[in-house]
Amino acid sequence: MIVKVLDPAGIHFPGVEYNDKKVDKGKGELMLMKNFPSFINENSTKEEVRNYLASISFQSTKIEKPQFHAMISTKFQEHSKEELTKIAENFMDEMKYGEQPFIVVFHNDTENRHVHIVSTRVDKSSGKKINDSYEKLKAQKALALVMEKLYGLNAEERIEKLLAYKYGTLKQMELLMLRGGYRLSQNKNNNNAFDILKNGVSVKTISGNHLILTTAQNNQRAKQLKAILSKYKDLSSNKVFKVEDRREQEAMLPEDKQNEDWKPKIEFESELQKKLRDMFGIDIVFHHKDGKTPFGYTLIDHKTGTVYKGSEIMKMNELFEFTSEMIDKRLFESLKDYNISDDISKQVLQKHLKVKDLENAPSDFMLFETRKRKNKEIFNSVKNDLRQYLKTQNNPEVKLIRSDEGKYYAVHERLHYVGELKYLIGEKEYLNFLYPTKDQESEFANKNEDFSKEMTKSINDMIFEFRKSSGGTGKDPAEEENKKRRKRKKR
Numbered sequence: 017m018i019v020k021v022l023d024p025a026g027i028h029f030p031g032v033e034y035n036d037k038k039v040d041k042g043k044g045e046l047m048l049m050k051n052f053p054s055f056i057n058e059n060s061t062k063e064e065v066r067n068y069l070a071s072i073s074f075q076s077t078k079i080e081k082p083q084f085h086a087m088i089s090t091k092f093q094e095h096s097k098e099e100l101t102k103i104a105e106n107f108m109d110e111m112k113y114g115e116q117p118f119i120v121v122f123h124n125d126t127e128n129r130h131v132h133i134v135s136t137r138v139d140k141s142s143g144k145k146i147n148d149s150y151e152k153l154k155a156q157k158a159l160a161l162v163m164e165k166l167y168g169l170n171a172e173e174r175i176e177k178l179l180a181y182k183y184g185t186l187k188q189m190e191l192l193m194l195r196g197g198y199r200l201s202q203n204k205n206n207n208n209a210f211d212i213l214k215n216g217v218s219v220k221t222i223s224g225n226h227l228i229l230t231t232a233q234n235n236q237r238a239k240q241l242k243a244i245l246s247k248y249k250d251l252s253s254n255k256v257f258k259v260e261d262r263r264e265q266e267a268m269l270p271e272d273k274q275n276e277d278w279k280p281k282i283e284f285e286s287e288l289q290k291k292l293r294d295m296f297g298i299d300i301v302f303h304h305k306d307g308k309t310p311f312g313y314t315l316i317d318h319k320t321g322t323v324y325k326g327s328e329i330m331k332m333n334e335l336f337e338f339t340s341e342m343i344d345k346r347l348f349e350s351l352k353d354y355n356i357s358d359d360i361s362k363q364v365l366q367k368h369l370k371v372k373d374l375e376n377a378p379s380d381f382m383l384f385e386t387r388k389r390k391n392k393e394i395f396n397s398v399k400n401d402l403r404q405y406l407k408t409q410n411n412p413e414v415k416l417i418r419s420d421e422g423k424y425y426a427v428h429e430r431l432h433y434v435g436e437l438k439y440l441i442g443e444k445e446y447l448n449f450l451y452p453t454k455d456q457e458s459e460f461a462n463k464n465e466d467f468s469k470e471m472t473k474s475i476n477d478m479i480f481e482f483r484k485s486s487g488g489t490g491k492d493p494a495e496e497e498n499k500k501r502r503k504r505k506k507r
Contacts, residue, residue, distance in 0.1 A: 017088070017089070017090050017091070017094075017095075017103075017159065017163060018088070018089050018159075018215070019086060019087070019088050019089075019107065019155045019156065019158075019159045020086065020087045020089075020155075021084075021085075021086045021151055021152050021155050022085040022086065022087065024081035024082070024083060024084070024085075024137065024148075025081055025083040025085065026080065026081050026082075026083065027070050027073055027074075027080075027081075027082060028066065028070070029065075029066045029069050029070065029083050029134065029136075030083070031083055031085040031132065031134035032062050032065050032066045032069070032119070032134055033062055033066070034132075035119070035121040035132050035134065036062040038121065038123055038125065039121065043123060043124060043125035044121050044122060044123050044124070044125075045097065045121065045122045045124070046058055046119065046120075046121055047097060047098075047100075047101040047104075047120045047121065047122050047131065048101050048104070048105060048118075048119065048120040049065075049117075049118075049119050050105070050108075050117065050118055050119075050120075051115060051116060051117040051118065051140075052065075052068065052117045053068070056068050056117075065119065068117065069082075069083075069117065069134075069135070069136045072117070072136050072138055072140045073136050073137075073138045075138055075143030076138050076143055076144065076145060078145070079137060079138055079145050081137075082136045082137045082138050083134065083135075083136065083137070084113065084116075084118075084133075084134070084135045084136060084137050084146075085132065085133070085134050086107070086111075086132070086133045086155065087130055087131070087132050087133070088100060088103060088104055088107060088130060088131050088133070088159065089128045089129070089130035090128060090129050090130065091128060092127055092128055092129070092350070092353045092432060093129055093353075093390070093391075093394055093431065093432070094129075095129060096129075096391075096393055097122040097124075097129065097131075100122060100129060100130070100131045101120050101122065101131060102166065103131075103159075103162055103163070103166065104120045104131050104133050105120065106162040106165065106166065107133070107155075107158055107159055107162050108133065108135070110157075110158035110159075110161050110162060111154060111155065111158050112146060112147070113135050113146065115140070115141070116135045116136060116139070116140060116146075117135060117136070117140065118133055118134060118135035119133070119134050119135075120132070120133050121134075124430075127350055127430060127432070153216070153217050156214070156215045156216065156217040157217055160214065160217075160219070171214060171219050171220075172219070172220065174196065175196075175198065175212055175219065175220050177321075178192055178193060178196050178198075179222070179227075180321060181316075181321040181322065181323060182230045182321060182322045182323065183229065183230070183322075183323040184229055184230065184231040184323070184325075185229065186227070186229070188314060188323045189227065189229075189323075191301060191314055191316075191323075192316060192323055193212060195299055195301065195316060197214065198212050198213060198214055198219070199212070199213045199214075200212060200213075201213055203221055208223060208224040208225065209221055209222065209223050209224060210222050210224065210227075237317070237320055237322070238324070238328065238329055241298065241315065241317065241324070241329050242329050242330050244292070244296055244298070245292070245329065245330050245335055246330070248288060248291055248292060248295075249288055249335055249336075251291075252286075252287045252288040252290075252291045253286060253287040253288060253381040254286055254287075254288045254335065254336050254337050255286055255287075255336075255337050255338075255339050255381045256284050256285065256286045256302070256310075256336045256337065256338045256339060257284070257285060257286070257339050257341040257342060257343060257379075257381070257382055258282060258283075258284060258307060258341070258342040258343070259282070259283040259284070259285050259342070259343055259344075259345050259348050260280045260281075260282060260307075260342055260343070260344060260345060261280055261281040261282075261283070261344075261345035261346075262280045262344070262345070263345065263346065264278075264280075264281070265278060265280065279306070279307075280307075281345070282304065282306075282307040283302075283345075284302040284304065284310055285348070286336060286381075287381060287384045287385070288335075288336070290352075290384045294386075296319065297317070297318035297319045298315060298316070298317055298318070298319075299315070299316040299318065300313055300314070300315055300316075300326070301313060301314045301316070309338050310332065310338070312325075312326060312327065312332060313326035313332055314326055315329055341378075341379055341382070343378050343382055347378070348378075348382070350432060351365075351378070351382070351383055351384075352384055352386070353432040354383075354386075354432045354433070354434055355386065355388060355389060355390055355432070355433060355434060355435075356383055356384065356385050356386055356434060357385065357386070357387065358385070360419055360421070360423075360425075361425070361434045361435075362380060362383050362385065363380075363419060363420065364417045364419055364425040364427065364434055365383060365427065365434050366380050366383060367417050367419075368415055368417050368427045371415075371417075390431070390432075390433055394431050394433065395433075397431060398426070398428050398431055398433045398435065398440065399440055399441070401413065401414055401428060401431075402414055402426050402428075402437075402440055402441060403441065406441070406445075406449065412429075413428055413429045413430045413431075414426060414427070414428055414429075415427045415429070416437065423436060423437070423438070424436075424437040424438075424446075424449070424450075425437060426440055437449070
């Protein structure tokens with residue numbers, strides 16, 4: 017879950033028009049209008065909403081850009097539009113905008129569900145500007161507080177749990193925090209203290225004296241871990257590939273993109289790593305330099321709260337097979353979100369990707385099986401889009417793929433869904449799809465017959481008109497000639 021506060025805008029509140037256009041195009045939905053008078057509601061025009069926000073903003077002539085515009089986004093389809101609206105409403109409370117008039121609009125035009133919030137920075141009661149100092153940092157803290165309140169995601173408790181792990185070096189602790197979604201940084205005012213950051217915001221400061229470095233000594237657990245690794249390296253793909261993240265560069269200004277010192281973030285992944293994480297809470301992190309083949313790895317055992325040097329458990333080259341293949345981070349994350357439950361669905365998705373991009377389609381070992389099921393809302397959206405596609409054939413997000421076994425599957429690109437067509441539309445509709453019904457065949461035949469009659473009639477009419485225009489009688493010349501020959505024979 018991320019929040020982004022957009023740059024302030026002028027008195028015309030372009031954020032209202034932007035979101036209104038999304039709604040008009042069917043890519044957005046107005047979810048909430050709060051603290052507006054009764055005559056401004058969901059039936060009001062964008063001009064009426066903008067004019068009301070502007071009327072409040074005119075109370076202060078010193079503020080040239082009164083628009084407050086924020087976006088809250090979840091990872092893919094993780095939260096529903098109703099949940100995102102609830103998060104947005106609580107977020108505005110934490111940002112001290114809870115009493116202000118604001119709208120919340122849900123957008124469904126990207127892979128990541130998100131909402132936009134538009135309000136005014138001028139307090140509707142006092143006419144003064146709402147304090148926006150360190151606004152972007154406040155937004156990060158506000159979202160963290162909201163997620164804790166609504167979903168019990170207490171950052172303090174999670175950090176304390178990570179600090180209780182057994183790790184032998186400061187580097188291992190730093191890696192542990194990074195895998196937990198935090199970053200360890202030297203405190204600027206105290207060389208013997210460290211800040212733990214979340215999205216650039218310090219959530220806790222700890223003294224270096226409180227860090228206890230302990231080398232892992234549980235030999236029995238180390239033997240268990242080695243047994244698990246030995247078994248599952250033969251049950252899952254152990255082929256390691258490179259994941260390259262260039263999103264930071266995409267967000268740069270054109271002049272900054274020329275910076276030769278900038279390098280993409282590199283990770284190394286394999287299906288075996290995912291299986292070990294999901295089934296046993298074993299997290300394997302590779303160490304490398306400048307994206308070259310890893311020279312070692314760290315094993316984090318979340319079950320016992322212990323960090324191991326990988327070679328203490330099993331030699332890296334005995335466990336993994338390194339490849340030269342690479343995949344973009346954004347594509348990799350989206351592929352991991354697909355409901356690939358077996359080899360057939362993996363094969364279908366692989367076929368779909370090859371059709372899309374024959375040259376750069378990822379290898380099959382880059383597609384990970386997952387038992388994660390899509391929720392009912394997504395499932396129903398897939399079915400509705402699929403039925404519409406079968407009628408019109410014009411939804412670019414839906415594709416039909418035939419498996420090697422001859423069954424048809426549907427792939428929904430935006431909702432990251434792979435499913436058997438028969439299961440999605442029912443056996444009767446599936447048979448109609450495979451074999452048109454007699455009524456459909458009859459209708460097709462009738463249309464062809466009518467078409468043939470029309471064509472014959474049109475041709476005859478054309479011949480008749482041609483003869484008339486050339487001075488003829490409109491009768492068939494061959495028939496006339498035969499009549500003359502019969503008369504001569506009779507004589």
